[in-house]
Amino acid sequence: xxxxxxxxxxxxxxxxxxxxxxxxxxxxxxxxxxxxxxxxxxxxxxxxxxxxxxxxxxxxxxxxxxxxxxxxxxxxxxxxxxxxxxxxxxxxxxxxxxxxxxxxxxxxxxxxx
Numbered sequence: 001x002x003x004x005x006x007x008x009x010x011x012x013x014x015x016x017x018x019x020x021x022x023x024x025x026x027x028x029x030x031x032x033x034x035x036x037x038x039x040x041x042x043x044x045x046x047x048x049x050x051x052x053x054x055x056x057x058x059x060x061x062x063x064x065x066x067x068x069x070x071x072x073x074x075x076x077x078x079x080x081x082x083x084x085x086x087x088x089x090x091x092x093x094x095x096x097x098x099x100x101x102x103x104x105x106x107x108x109x110x111x112x113x
Contacts, residue, residue: 016057
C-alpha cells in the first residue's frame with residue numbers, strides 16, 4: 001500500500017506534495033498505526049473501517065476532511081461545511097496546519113467511535 005500512497009503524493013505539485021506529506025506524518029503520529037489507502041482522490045487514514053481523516057489535494061489548497069466532523073468540538077469556528085456529518089479544513093500553506101489546530105481535530109476524530 002505504501003508504494004501506491006507514495007506514488008499518489010509524488011504525482012502532486014511540489015507545494016501540495018509537501019503539505020500532504022506533512023499532514024500524513026502528523027495524522028500517523030497522532031493515531032495508533034492507522035491503515036492508509038487512496039479513496040475518492042484522497043489519502044485516507046482508517047481506524048477499523050472508518051476513515052477518520054482524509055487528506056485531499058485541490059488546485060489551490062489541501063483539504064483535511066473529517067467523516068464525523070459535526071461531532072468535533074469547534075469553539076473557534078475553524079471547521080467548514082454545513083452537511084449532516086462531514087467537515088473540512090482548507091490548508092493553503094504549512095502555517096495553516098498549526099494555526100487551524102489540525103492536530104487537535106485529527107486526534108479528536110480518531111478518538112470518536
